[in-house]
Amino acid sequence: MSEVSFWEAAFLWRDPLIAASLGAVLCALCGVFVVLRRSAFVSAAVAQASSLGVVLALLAPHVIGSEIPPLAAGVVVGAASAGLFALSGRDARIGVDASIALAYVLAGAASLVLGTLLPHEYERVHSLLFGDAVAAPIEEIVALALCLLLAVVFFAALFPRLVFASFDPEAAGAMGIRVRRLDAALYFVLGLSIAVATRALGALTVFALTVIPASGGLLAGRRFSGVIAWAVASALVAAAGGYYLSFVWSLPTGATIVLALGATLLLGLAVGRLRR
Amino acid sequence: MSAQKGSAAPHLRLVSARIGHRPGQPLLPPLDFELWPGEWLVVAGPNGAGKSTFVQSLVGALPLLGGRREILTPGLRFGYVPQRLSFDPIWPLSTLDVVRMGIAPWLPPFGRSASASARARELLDQVGLGGLGDTPFRSLSGGQRQRALIARALVAGPQVLVLDEPANHLDPPGERALVELVSELRERTGAAVVWISHRLGALAQRLDRIAFLRAGAIRVGSLQALSAEGILEGFFEPGKEAFR
Numbered sequence: 001m002s003e004v005s006f007w008e009a010a011f012l013w014r015d016p017l018i019a020a021s022l023g024a025v026l027c028a029l030c031g032v033f034v035v036l037r038r039s040a041f042v043s044a045a046v047a048q049a050s051s052l053g054v055v056l057a058l059l060a061p062h063v064i065g066s067e068i069p070p071l072a073a074g075v076v077v078g079a080a081s082a083g084l085f086a087l088s089g090r091d092a093r094i095g096v097d098a099s100i101a102l103a104y105v106l107a108g109a110a111s112l113v114l115g116t117l118l119p120h121e122y123e124r125v126h127s128l129l130f131g132d133a134v135a136a137p138i139e140e141i142v143a144l145a146l147c148l149l150l151a152v153v154f155f156a157a158l159f160p161r162l163v164f165a166s167f168d169p170e171a172a173g174a175m176g177i178r179v180r181r182l183d184a185a186l187y188f189v190l191g192l193s194i195a196v197a198t199r200a201l202g203a204l205t206v207f208a209l210t211v212i213p214a215s216g217g218l219l220a221g222r223r224f225s226g227v228i229a230w231a232v233a234s235a236l237v238a239a240a241g242g243y244y245l246s247f248v249w250s251l252p253t254g255a256t257i258v259l260a261l262g263a264t265l266l267l268g269l270a271v272g273r274l275r276r
Numbered sequence: 277m278s279a280q281k282g283s284a285a286p287h288l289r290l291v292s293a294r295i296g297h298r299p300g301q302p303l304l305p306p307l308d309f310e311l312w313p314g315e316w317l318v319v320a321g322p323n324g325a326g327k328s329t330f331v332q333s334l335v336g337a338l339p340l341l342g343g344r345r346e347i348l349t350p351g352l353r354f355g356y357v358p359q360r361l362s363f364d365p366i367w368p369l370s371t372l373d374v375v376r377m378g379i380a381p382w383l384p385p386f387g388r389s390a391s392a393s394a395r396a397r398e399l400l401d402q403v404g405l406g407g408l409g410d411t412p413f414r415s416l417s418g419g420q421r422q423r424a425l426i427a428r429a430l431v432a433g434p435q436v437l438v439l440d441e442p443a444n445h446l447d448p449p450g451e452r453a454l455v456e457l458v459s460e461l462r463e464r465t466g467a468a469v470v471w472i473s474h475r476l477g478a479l480a481q482r483l484d485r486i487a488f489l490r491a492g493a494i495r496v497g498s499l500q501a502l503s504a505e506g507i508l509e510g511f512f513e514p515g516k517e518a519f520r
Contacts, residue, residue: 035366036364036366036367038364038366156386157385157386158385160376160377160379160380160383160388161380161381161383163369163377163380164377164380164381167363167364167367167369167374167377168358168363168377170356170358170360171356171357171358171425171428171429172377172380172381173337174332174335174337174354174356174358174438175335175353175354175355175356175378175381175429175432175434176336176353176354176381176382177380177381218366218368221368222368222412223368223370224368224369224373226368227368
C-alpha cells in the first residue's frame with residue numbers, strides 16, 4: 001500500500017491518468033471495428049511494425065548518414081503496415097488475418113536481426129516504443145488527443161459507409177462504395193491510433209483496450225450504438241479504476257488496467273445473460 | 277423489349293469494353309452493350325462463364341480492362357442483392373439497420389437520412405417482413421434475409437436492381453414467388469432488373485432480353501431470337517422450363 005494517499009499525490013497521476021483516459025477512449029472506439037472485422041491481432045502487429053520503424057530510424061545515421069526521428073518513424077511504419085493489411089486482406093488468396101500474422105512475425109524478426117547492429121540501444125528502443133504508463137509527457141497527451149479527434153471525425157463522417165463496407169463488401173462495392181480505399185483509410189486510422197497509444201500506454205494495455213471493451217459491448221449490447229457506448233464507458237472505467245488500484249496497491253499499472261478490463265468483460269457477459 | 281421502346285436513351289452504355297479481372301486477359305471480345313430503363317435483363321449462362329464479372333463491370337464495381345463505360349442517366353443508382361445469405365453473426369444489426377445500409381453510398385460525409393428509416397420500414401412491408409424491423413438480422417431465416425437484402429437494394433431508389441443468382445437456394449415454388457415479388461417491386465419502382473442466373477426457370481415469362489455468356493462469347497437478344505438462332509441449345513428448352 002502506498003504511504004502517500006492517492007489524492008495527495010494528484011500531481012503524480014494527473015497527466016498519466018489523462019493519457020490513459022484518452023488512450024482508452026481512442027482504443028475502444030477503434031476496437032469496435034477491430035473486433036467486428038475479426039482483426040483482433042492488428043494491435044500486436046502494429047506494435048511490431050512500429051518497433052521495426054524505430055530500429056530503422058536508429059540505424060539511419062550509420063547507413064545513410066542522416067537522422068530520422070525514431071518516434072515518428074515508429075508511428076509512420078506502424079500506421080503504414082495497417083494500411084497494407086487492408087490492401088492485402090481483400091486478396092482472395094490471403095485473408096486479412098494471415099496478413100496481420102505475416103506483418104507480426106516478419107517485422108518482429110527483422111527488428112531482432114537489425115537490433116543486433118544496435119547492441120547498446122535495446123533499452124532506448126523499448127523505451128521509445130512502449131513509453132511508461134506512470135509518466136506522460138505533454139507531447140504524448142497532445143498526440144493522443146489529436147489521434148482521438150482524428151478518429152472521432154473519421155468515424156462520424158463515414159460511419160454508415162464503414163459499416164456497410166465492413167459487413168458486406170461485395171454489395172457495398174456494387175452499390176458505389178470504394179471499398180478498398182475505405183478499408184485502407186480505416187486501417188491507417190487504426191494503425192496510427194494503435195502506434196501512438198502503444199507509445200503512451202504499452203503494447204499489452206493497448207492490445208487489451210482494442211479487444212476487451214468491444215467484446216464486452218458485443219456480449220452486453222444488442223444495438224451498434226449500445227456496443228460503442230459500452231466499449232467507451234468500460235474502457236474509461238477500467239483505465240481509471242486500474243490506474244487507481246495500481247497506485248494504492250503498488251501494482252504494475254498496465255497489467256492492472258488489463259485485469260480491470262477483464263472484470264468489465266465479465267460484467268458484460270452477466271448483463272448479456274440477464275437481458276436474454 | 278417493350279421497356280426500351282418508349283425510352284429516349286439507355287441508362288448506360290459499354291463501348292468496345294474489355295471485361296475481366298486480369299490486365300491482358302479479357303474474358304470476352306470487345307463488347308458494345310446498352311442497359312435500358314425499366315427492362316428486365318437476364319444474364320445467363322453456365323457456371324464459370326463470367327456472368328458476375330460482366331455485371332460487376334456493368335455496375336462499375338470492376339474497372340474495365342479497355343474501352344469505356346458511359347453513364348447516360350445522371351446520378352444513376354444501382355441496388356445489389358448478393359448471392360450469399362450468410363453473414364458474420366457477431367454484427368449487432370437489426371433488420372432495419374441492414375436495410376438502411378442501402379442509403380450509405382449516397383450520403384455525404386457526416387450525412388444522415390431522416391427519411392431512410394421510414395422508407396426502409398415501407399420496403400420491409402412490401403417484401404413481407406413488416407414487423408421484423410427490430411429483429412436481429414442474424415435471427416432471420418435464409419428466405420427472410422434475401423427479402424431484407426432486396427429491400428436494402430431498393431431503399432435508395434435505384435434505377436437498376438441487380439440480383440446475383442438469387443434463386444440458387446430456392447425450390448421451384450420459392451423461385452416463382454421470388455420472381456413474382458421482384459416483378460411487383462419493378463412495377464412499383466420502375467427500376468430495370470438485371471438478374472444473374474444459370475437457369476431461366478420462372479424468368480422466361482418475365483424477361484425482356486437475355487445476355488447469354490458461354491465459352492468466351494456473349495450474345496444479347498430476346499428469348500425468342502436467341503432460341504431461334506440455336507444460341508440457347510442445350511441450355512433452355514421452350515415449353516419445358518428445363519435447364520441444364
